Every structure is written in structure tokens, then in C-alpha cells.
Amino acid sequence: MTAPASPRLPFAMLMLLLVLGALDQTILATAAPVMARELAGNWPIAWVFSAYLLAATVVITLYGRLADVRGRKPVLLLALGLFLLGSLACALATDLRQIVLARALQGAGGGGFMTLSMLAVTDLFPADEQGARKASLGAAYGLATMFGPLAGSWLVQALSWHWAFLVNVPLGALAWVVLARTLPAAPPARTTDGRASIDHAGALLLAAALAASLLATQHARLGLPAWITAGLLVALGAACTLGFLWRQRRARQPLLPLSLFARKAYAAASLLAVASGVALYAAVAFVPQYLQAGLQLAPTRAAWHLAPLMAGLTAAAIASGRLLRAQWPVARLARLASAAMLLAFASLAAAVRWWPQQPLALSAALAPLGLGLGGMFPVVSMVAQRAAPAQHTGVATAVPVMLRSLGGAFGVALLALLLGQDVAAQMRALHGAAEAYAHGLQQVFAGGMAAALLGFGAAGWLPARPRAAPAGP
Template identity: 60%
Template structure:
């Protein structure tokens, strides 16, 4: 079966997909260096941490809904809607006059950005033949990883030379260009489904809105719990209340999915071993990526007294590793290399990286270049895994569920990053406080004591991240080699064992 193609070269619309994914990835981290300036210039009673959390919440909760709506209404209209919301949110963010306006505008921007992360991956099969998709999915994975890393650098440069408003306004011309090109070049209909026309008609009439509401409530409550310490919520809204309500809504969502005629997230997908494996691997990559991106700059800035921009430059080996390995992963998939082998190599590289970082913090804690070099294997491992998660998830799933099957691992990666960082941050805070309050901890000066405590705490943090990667390595065993079905012989991909 041939993929639906555009009438002209697919490279132009693909370039626009890359552009939109870059914009969505940048906006996850671009404010890390711009936020202090925003805090000085904007008034408001809401906590400034909500500027980050509003985008994270909105982007995460809409991922699954975008995936399902793409199955029902088509990918093109949903992609154009996501770009439009992101563009409108960017305009509103740049024009905000107080913190409250900025928080609400960031939520609107996130409602579009969450769709961009899913729909760009989902649209690739409409542009390229099966044997080419791994390569282009890999390029999207590389663009996402590198853009996330460059966010702090770009944010610092914009604040220094222009103003914080341009951290948002720069999105407007790029998003408008992408919207116009994609509106005119993408095929109007999604790739031909294997389901019958009658079944497709029934699919188009049903959306599990109750399931969507339950999932949204569960995700919002659980994500608020991960950010509880930073958001200054009312005293009545305790951490345990958020966790308890979130768990109840999550269980209600699962109950609904088992009984809904057209579930938002078919649980049958997770009965496929390969799909369950890549979903867990996606979550582990979120934990590993953000553990390095969030905590290592903190150590470089607080412990070694580097500037925000200087600490961001030390992430370059991570960027380089992601870029090179993502392209390589696409080539390996195209050459029909077993995904199980590539995934195992990736996990081993990531374990090596966390081991090296723990060793550097133990024996060379004052050498930022050694820490920077230790990031390279992590970047290589992440780059190898990014395309595998998306491509394998698409290939082991029924055509009528392609959208939600692509979206779920991306949603889990965001959840893994958010929840993992929150839990690891709580662990780090506890370990640092515990060490600083021990007798004689400050004997050699407060600054040296903080640096030592932070370094010791990060060894435990990176050890926990390594455990997540180790579990991903075990899960990769569920990627089993099986002869692809007729019509997909050139995919070089893996199906789940039935």
C-alpha cells in the first residue's frame, strides 16, 4: 500500500513540520533564562512558576485528544488548528501586561504546542513511503531534542539584545509561514486506512468526550501535584488531595476506556508487547532527558558559579549526540536493523552516561568540562531512541488508531519528564538539606558546603534516572523480531508478537 503523497515534493511541507516542532520544543525551555527579567517587569499576584506550569499542563493534557481527533477528523485540520492556537497564544504572551495575562496566554499557547509535538510525527506517513519514514521521523526527533537544549541560550540572547517579548513574538512569522505552506501542500485526507469505509464512518461520528474529560482532570491534578511546591497553591489544596483526586480520576478514566464503544485511548494497544515497550521507553526518555537538562545546569550555576549562558553551552555534547544519533537511528531502521538491538545499545549508552556523571561528581566535582563530556553518551542514546518510539508505535498499531497510538507515547514522555523531575527535585532538596544540617558541614565555608552537598545529592538523582533507563532496557526485550506483513516488507520495523 502506498502512502498518500502531495502533488509536489514532500520536502517543503516536511520542512514546515520541522519548523513547527522546533517552535513547540523551544517554548518548553526558552523562558528559563528570560524569567528573571519578566519577574522584574511584570506585576501580578500569581506565582511566576505558573508561567511554566500553564504551558506544561495545557500541552500535556491535549496530546491524547489531538491524537484521537486526528483519527476522527483527519490530521491536516487538527495540525492547522494546533498551529493557529500556538500562533494566537504567542501573540497574547508577547502582549501580556501582567503575570495573570501571561499565564492564561501560556495556557493557550500550550494548547497549540501540545498538538504540534504529536501531529508533526503523525503527518510524516502522509508524505513519505514506508521505507523512508524512519529517516524523516529521526530528523524530527533530532530537531526536538536540539531545540529543547537551545531554548535557554536563545532566551538569554533575546533578553540581552531585544526584550522578553520577542521570546514569544519570534514565533509569529514562523508559525504563520508554516500554516500557509501546510494548508496548501498537505493532502486533504489522511493516509488510506485499512478499516472499511463503513467502519471509518462510524469512527467519524463518535468521540469519547467523557473519557477526554476524565483524562484531562487526572492529568491536571497529577501535574499540579508534581508542581505543588512551586505554585503556592491555597493551603486547602494539599499535595495528598491532588494525588488522591488524580488517582481517582485516572482509575475512572481506565474504567471508562474498558467500556466505551469508541475509547479515547484503546487499552488494547497496550496488550501489544512492542507498543507497551515503546510507551514505557518513551516515559524513561523523558525522565533521562529532563534529569540532565534541569539538574546539571543547576549544579554548574550554583555549585561552580557559571553564568546561565555558560552553563547552557556545556549541554552542547548532549545536543550533538541527539542530532547525530537520531539521524543514524533513521538509517539503521531503513536498513532493517532490528529495533531491539538499536534500543539496547541506546539504553547501554545512557546508563554509561549516568555512570560517568556520577563518577565525575564523586572524583572530579570541580571540572565542568568532564561533566559536559559525560553527557555525550546520553545524547547518543536519546537520539537513537526518539525515532524508534514513534516509528514502532505507528507500525504495531491498527490504522484506525494511528493518531492516538502516536500520541500516547509522546504524552507519557511529557508525563515522565514532569513527574520525574518533580520527584527527583524533592529528593535532591531533602538530601542537600540533610547534609547541610549535619554537624561540621559548614566547617570549610558555606559556599563549599553547598557545592559538596549539591554534588552528593546529584549522584543519587542521576542514580535514580539510571534505574529508569535500566527498566527501559528490560522493556526493550519486548521488541521482538517478526517477519513484517505483506505490503510492509520494506519497513524494516518490528511487530509485536501476537
């Protein structure tokens, strides 16, 4: 398989896919209240967000395995097709039940965009260019995440909430046609015995484990009673996780080969993915909450205070890709990224302690966090791919993406619990809202510092310059 004469057009379409997928995770932040007023039904509006998150996370590893077995191009086109159908169904929904189900379909497609785009880059560019190209994709994703709430606000005010979904249809259809014509059709990977298949039982167990676990983290938004979370969902998630691990040890063609984690470099990349997920969502979930609930800033103005985070992420992702192309030691780059994240959370904790009424102090502290995250993302992707045998490249690329999402979901759930308890205690002590939130956020940022330290420790397992893994299990 050879790269196309000009890979720029298909690469632009891959970037467009990531932009659309990122927008659909945040664009409803400002459109949801309008949807809740206009749509019939009594389903919680929070399910519109959670349905996408749940479906997108559940399918990540399955897409990686499908890419190994069926080939990357057809699986990417399948994911994009599901995303387009889900977007159209969302736009045409007339009640909350319909749009929740449509969002699940949309997430089932969008959940494959990051993994499959990163895999497609390996079909488009030579090895020495792939780090920089993947960094550009990560930067585009970060910028789109930042501007999602602003885009949603503009679409609702200028047109209607339906356009938050309709905008995906022509752009996604264009990407589908272009990629179908220009993306190289790399042959699917094969195992050493020449056969490859999908572990359907493993896929069902993993889906059930992720679904139960993610629902447990979302119970407050979904209006589920606490006893369901503490009992049924947690127990079901644990049981399915154990069943999945048991199945993976015995399956002839496992969905997720556990032997990958026996490779120190891959285990390190997985831990870095978890750490970066906790760090990213600790900032984007709680800083805007403090700015709006504590300092009473408008949502649009609060969103702009995240600009240093996204600017730093974009710049560092591009720089990291170039450094990797120049054969910079990945362990050193990962340590520098972790150190920047640690500095950022220490600065954020200092800002809410000493300057709680100054949002610009928070904004300034977010810049090194963006630098750290932007530097980390290309390292994780490159190390994960090179540490895995060729027949497992797809699933090896998908797992860190899934772990980043899970790290964010579980990290935010735990930190939100700590924040809520601390804020309630501070309010009972007759402190103001801003002071109470500022005090609680110090625990949140301490959690972010712990994630950064985890990343710093995991960086010690990385080789100076990862080489392609030999074929094998």
C-alpha cells in the same frame, strides 16, 4: 492518497513547528526574571512555565484521537492556529494573569506539534524513509531545546521579552500557509463499523487526571501548600485516573483503546518512552542546576555544557533513522540505546563523586546519554505506529509522547525531592554547596540508571522487525 511531488517544503515547515514548540518550553528560562519585574500582578512567575506544560500534556492524546477521526491536516492546522493566537496573546499581555492564561492557550496548540508532525511524515514519505525523517524532526527538537535559553537571553538583551513570543507569529503564519497548501489531506481513519467519534467523557476524565497529577508535581514552584498536594491533588488525580480507565473499558469508541497495551511491542514502546523521559529530564533539569548553584557558573555558560548531550542526541537520531531504514533489528537498537544511557548515568555519578569541581567531566559524560536518547526516540515512534491498527494510528503515536512528558514530570519531581533532602542534610553537616549538590546528584543519577535498566528490560519485548498491525480493536 499519494505523497506530494516534492515533500521537502512541507517537511521543512513541520521541522519549523517543532523548533518553535521546543523553544517555547525553554526560551523563558532567561526571560522570566525580566517579565516578573515588568508585569503587574501577584501570580507566581512559575505559573508561566507550568501553564504551558500542563496544557501541552493534557491535549496530546486528544490530538491523536482527533487526527484519527477528523484527519491529520485539519487538526495540525488547528493546533498551529491555537499556538499562534496564544503567542500573540502572550506578547500583548500586560499582567501576569493574562500571560499565564495566554501560555495555557499557547500550550494547547504546541502540545500537538510532536504527535501531529510525526503523523504528517507518514503522509509525505514512503515507509522506508519515515524512520530517518522522524529522526531528523527529533534532532531539530533537541537542538531547539538546547538553544532556547540562549535565544531567550539574546532577545531580552537586544529587544524585549515580548519578542520571545512575537518571533513565533510570522514564522508560524508562514508554516500555516505553506502546510495548508502543500500538506496532503489524508482521509480520517474509520472503525470497522465505519463510524468514529470522540469519547468526550473520557477526554474530560483524562484531562482532569493529568491536570491534578501535574499540578501535584509542580506545587513547589507554584507556591501551593503541601497539604493541598498530599491531599486534594493526589486524591483527585487518582480518582480521575481510575474513572478514566473504567470509562475506556466501557466506551464504544474509547479515547485511548486499552487493547493497545495488550500488544507486547506497543507496551514496550510505552515503557521506553517513560524511561527516555525520566532520563532526559534528569539530565537537563539537574545538571544545569548543579553547574549554577553548586559551581556558580553563569546561566549561559552552564547551558553550553549541555552541548555534548544535544550533539549526541542529534547525531544518534539521524543514525538511528538510517539504521531503521536499513532494517536493523529494533530490539538490538533499543538495547544499545539503553546501554549508552546506563553508561552515561554511571559516568555522571562518577564525575560528581571524583571530579565535582570539573564541569568538563560532566559534559563528557552527557555525550553517551545523548547517543542513547537519540537512538531511542525513532524506535519508540516507529514501533508505536506499526504495532497499532490503522484506525488508531493517531492516538497510538500520541501516547508515547504523553508518557515521555509524564515520565519527565514525575521523575523530576521525585528526584528533586530526594535531591533537596540530601542537599539539606549535607549542608547541615557543614559541607559546601558544591559538595552538597554533588552528593545529592548521585541519587539523581542512580534514578537515571534505573530508568535505563527499565528501557533495557522493555527492549526484550520488541520484535526484531515490527510489521504493520492488522485492523482490529
